[in-house]
Amino acid sequence: MSFQLKQIQEAAKLAFENNDYFVQILDTIIAISLAQPLSNTKLQSNCVSFIYKSFVQRKIKSFHLRADNSLKLVDMLLKFIINDEVTINIEKINYNLIQKAIEIFSSTYNFMFLQLIKNPDNQIWSKISHLKEFLISKWPSSFPLLPLNKDTDLTRSIGCKIALAKLLAKIIQTQLPYPPNSNTNTIFDMIDDTMDISISLVNKDHPFLYTSSLNTQGQMLIDYLLNLLNTDSLLPTSLFSTLIALLMTLFKTRPNFTSNKTLNFILAYESQFKNSSKFESNKLKIRLNRRFNDRIDRVLMSMLLNRGFIDKDAPLKTRFGNKLSYMVEKSNQQKKRGILSEENDTNENNESDDLNPRAKRIKLDNSINIDYFDESIIAKSETFKSIYTLINPKDELANFDISAIPSEFINNIVILGLSKIDSNKLNKGLEIVSSRYMDLYKRLQSREDEKAATLLSNTLSSKNQATIKSENQGDNDEDLYDPTSSSIVKKEEKKKKIIDISDDDFDFESESKKFELPIPRILDPNEKKDQIKLIVDNFIKSSSKSTTDSSKGNNVWLKILSRLATRGTNVNPEIADYIRESLFNYFKEDVKGRIDGVIEWLNEEYYSDFIVAKKDKSEILKSNYMKYSGLVLDYLIPFLEPNDRNIFIRLLSELPYLDLSLLSRLKSICSDPVRSKTGFQPLLYLIMFRPPVFNDCIQFLVDLYKDAVEKNNEHLQTECLGYLKKYKPDLIPSVLSKDESSGSNIVTTTNITGTNPITN
The missing domain is CATH 1.25.40 (Serine Threonine Protein Phosphatase 5, Tetratricopeptide repeat)
Structure with a gap:
């Protein structure tokens, strides 16, 4: 591992020093990342770090290099962002990896869009759309962290929230056209990062990008950003400042869609009307948060006034001037009191405060109905504690050992608590616990089903199919009810006898002995053929369902089958020929895509007959190698196209014998x-x-x-x-x-x- 990490670091350094090697190194690092699990954080961190520095930090200066290679990142980003490991086992995965993956997607979304304008590929666009829709659905949740409650989740996972906000802004800018009076550019004018890539570049005859749904989605995402800013909850300054900066960027690049909404928000925003988190006990932190947000608001108003953005609208300029004066005076009053003053910034108890006449309308109660700190319906770990804990895990009560209290006291506490609690709150708590239990049960059940399926697959390969049928038939016979039969009584007596056995009568010593499976019965030749055919069919079926992650494993099965035909069953020509026909039929389904397996199989046929068995020269024309080599060529040649020359050259060059x-x-x-x-x-x-x-x-x-x-x-x-x-x-x-x-x-x-x- 350390050697591989060193190689990745040296390759990254070479790519940054000499961009001529960038494409080759990028392809290699993406392949390494896709082949490794997410839990291998050290290796994945190095892979993601290289891509992050190349595309986000722009250590690869060439605009074209980054744009032309952006689509290669799609599968890797899908693996990092949409993955069951991310949802359940976030503690085992580096949070920064997911955040960087989102930032990479944000930095390359417009590049991907540009590449698909030039070279439409519906399959890649489907993947990009799936990734985009998934991330939009996570706004503004605590993704990838497991949820707690709506109030607390607004201040959690800030890193990924900021990355998501940048992605939404990039999607908005890309999917909305630039203003009609702007200096438009064609695709061929794209030479550096200052170019504006947008839907305006899409031709009317484009197969999937020329659609009103993209424009509609872009406008909808503007409301997504503003809805979070307009919420009654007080946002952390880091997130608030990011959203404001993104809105101002859109204000300049897409003013016809964002200007009115942005200006109205700036005029209406006042931090004293925002509710702090119900579970935030640090008052100083809350005061600082409010003041920093107000400062950002003041800077924004000052910039709009001083740089002439609103000079053409005199009434609006007057409103901004009045609001700025009010905010400056409010800031001066706060400075006089000092940041450590316990006095509330809103002066809600001071009815004579003329500087803030609207302070009386402040909402005293949190508008979000929160009953428990942890309202997540997903169990965070496979323990009873994770199912039943609804309070803050940092609370000392969460780590209290209740087993130290006598049971009679516990009973009294529970009864008293049930009599005092609100029934709606109790029902909500029970629903949360029930949902966690069912989630954990389904997870464990799924894991057990996978184990059972694996065990069953292994067992079936050694069992007689006829025996299984007879056992099933016997089970069906037992299910038939016959009132006149005494077998029912016997079964009931047997069950009763089992139930009546006590611990004293049970021989634990004999039961604890090592269990051994009975020796399987000897199969007759026809049964052997049936079982081998069943095994072969299962192997072929498994290989037909191969994916990128499991292709290596399926190649192993194909190698086993080819050697089974040439060495394992060569004493039984019927079975060996059945395996060969099955292999040939499998390759026929996609002979060009499975050319590696074809070459390996035919080499195995030649090696077995003429190297290991050392058959006579005269037998080569009648060999299985010649038969199936001819069949492969006969089947492949009619489907060859001009761009398949490399495949065909490779096949003919690697076949062990040609005549x-x-x-x-x-x-x-x-x-x-x-x-x-x-x-x-x-x-x-x-x-x-x-x-x-x-x-x-x-x-x-x-x-x-x-x-x-x-x-x-x-x-x-x-x-x-x-x-x-x-x-x-x-x-x-x-x-x-x-x-x-x-x-x-x-x-x-x-x-x-x-x-x-x-x-x-």
């Missing part, structure tokens, strides 16, 4: 005018880099030329002659010789193969 019979299957693709290069390029590769196949390739070109002459295909003739002149010029005279009887160009087929099939 003229296999090469001849390339005739159809070489003769196709559209795909001929896809056929000739692998052939050229074999001629240049695989000497044992050289003569067979030349003979294939000769045969192909002959076929082209017969079909009067001049283009194909020219192509074949070009390769022959370059790599076998001495053969040209015989190829071009005339058949006197037919008068057409034919080939004098001389034997030019003569190669050793086993070493080819």
Whole structure:
């Protein structure tokens, strides 16, 4: 691990020093991060730190490098942000990783949008939209922390809240058009970070970005930000200042959507009308919070007045001037009292205070109905304490050992408490406890179901299917009720006898002995075949459902099956052939995407027959390797496209044996005018880099030329002659010789193969 961490750090340093290596290093670090669990925080921290510095801190100066590679981050961000580990096990995951992931998404959202304008990809946009909608749904909760209550959660998880606020502002700016009178830019004008990327750049014929829903969502998010600012609760200064700064940015870039709402908020805001948290006992902290928020409000009003933002609206300018004077005088009064003064900033008890006539209307009671500190319906850990604790975990009472109190006193306390408590509050507490219990039960049940499924899968592979059917049939027979039968009575007597056994009669010593499974019965040949086919089908079914995270594991199953066919069941040709047919059918479903498995399987077939078993040379044409190599080529070639050349070259170059019979299957693709290069390029590769196949390739070109002459295909003739002149010029005279009887160009087929099939 330490070596891998050092490598990542050195690679990051190299990328920042020389941006030419950035793309390669970025791809590698993303792959490493996706392959590791979130709980591996040391490695994930280094991976995320590199991306954070590249895209958020802009250590990669190039605008195009960051924009062009932004879409590569989507899968990694999805893993960090939308994950069950994040929801339940936040204490095992570095909180900063999630916060940085949100900040990365915020810094690259407009880049992703720009890339999808240029190169539409609906699948990637679906992932981005899913991630965006998920994060919007978490505003302004305590995500990724587990919730406590609505009041307290406003002041928790501030880091991620601020990151989410920046994301919302970036989405607003990107999904709303810039003002009509602004200097518009086309996509090709995007050269640095000062460029304004917005929905205005989207063409009308774009398949999914040209939609009114994005514009509507952008306007809705403006209300999301303002609704939090307009809430009756007092916001922490760090969050308040961030929201104000974001609103002012939007005020300048999207004034036609935000100016009126922003100005009305600034005029209406006064911290003394905001309720502090019901559970905040530090009065000094509350006073400082109010004064800092007021100071930000004053600075904002002063800037709007001094820089001429509202000069055109004289009545509005007058209102701002009056409000600023009032706020300055209020600040002076507070300074006179001093920050440590116990006197309330609102002067709510001073009826003669002319500076704040509206102070009498302050809300004395918190508008949010809060009964318990911890109202989360999710159990934070798998303990009874986490189910039943509703008070602040920092409260000394939460750690009190109640078992030290005699039970009779506990009973009296409970009875007295039940008689005093409000029934609605009691019901709410019971609902919370019940919800936590059900959440924990479902989690544990899901875990048990996974274990049971694994155990059942392992058991079925060793049990006889016929035995299972008979057992099920026996169970069904027992369920049938027959009033005239005495079996019911016997069963009831047996149950009663079991119930009547006391602890004294129970032999604990014998029951505690190690349990051993009975020896399985010997299966007959037909049963063995059925069981092996069942196992093979399960392996193939498992591989068909492979994902990115589990693809390595499924490749292992495929390797096991290929060796089972060539080595494990080679004494039973019927079973071995069934496995081979199953493998071939599996690869047929996506032969281009599963080319790695195809090559590995065919190499295993060749190795088993001609290296391990050392079969005779004459048997190679009848071997399973030749049969299935031919089938793979026959199935693959019709579906090859011009952009599949690399796949085809790799297949032909890594097959352990090739001869003229296999090469001849390339005739159809070489003769196709559209795909001929896809056929000739692998052939050229074999001629240049695989000497044992050289003569067979030349003979294939000769045969192909002959076929082209017969079909009067001049283009194909020219192509074949070009390769022959370059790599076998001495053969040209015989190829071009005339058949006197037919008068057409034919080939004098001389034997030019003569190669050793086993070493080819």
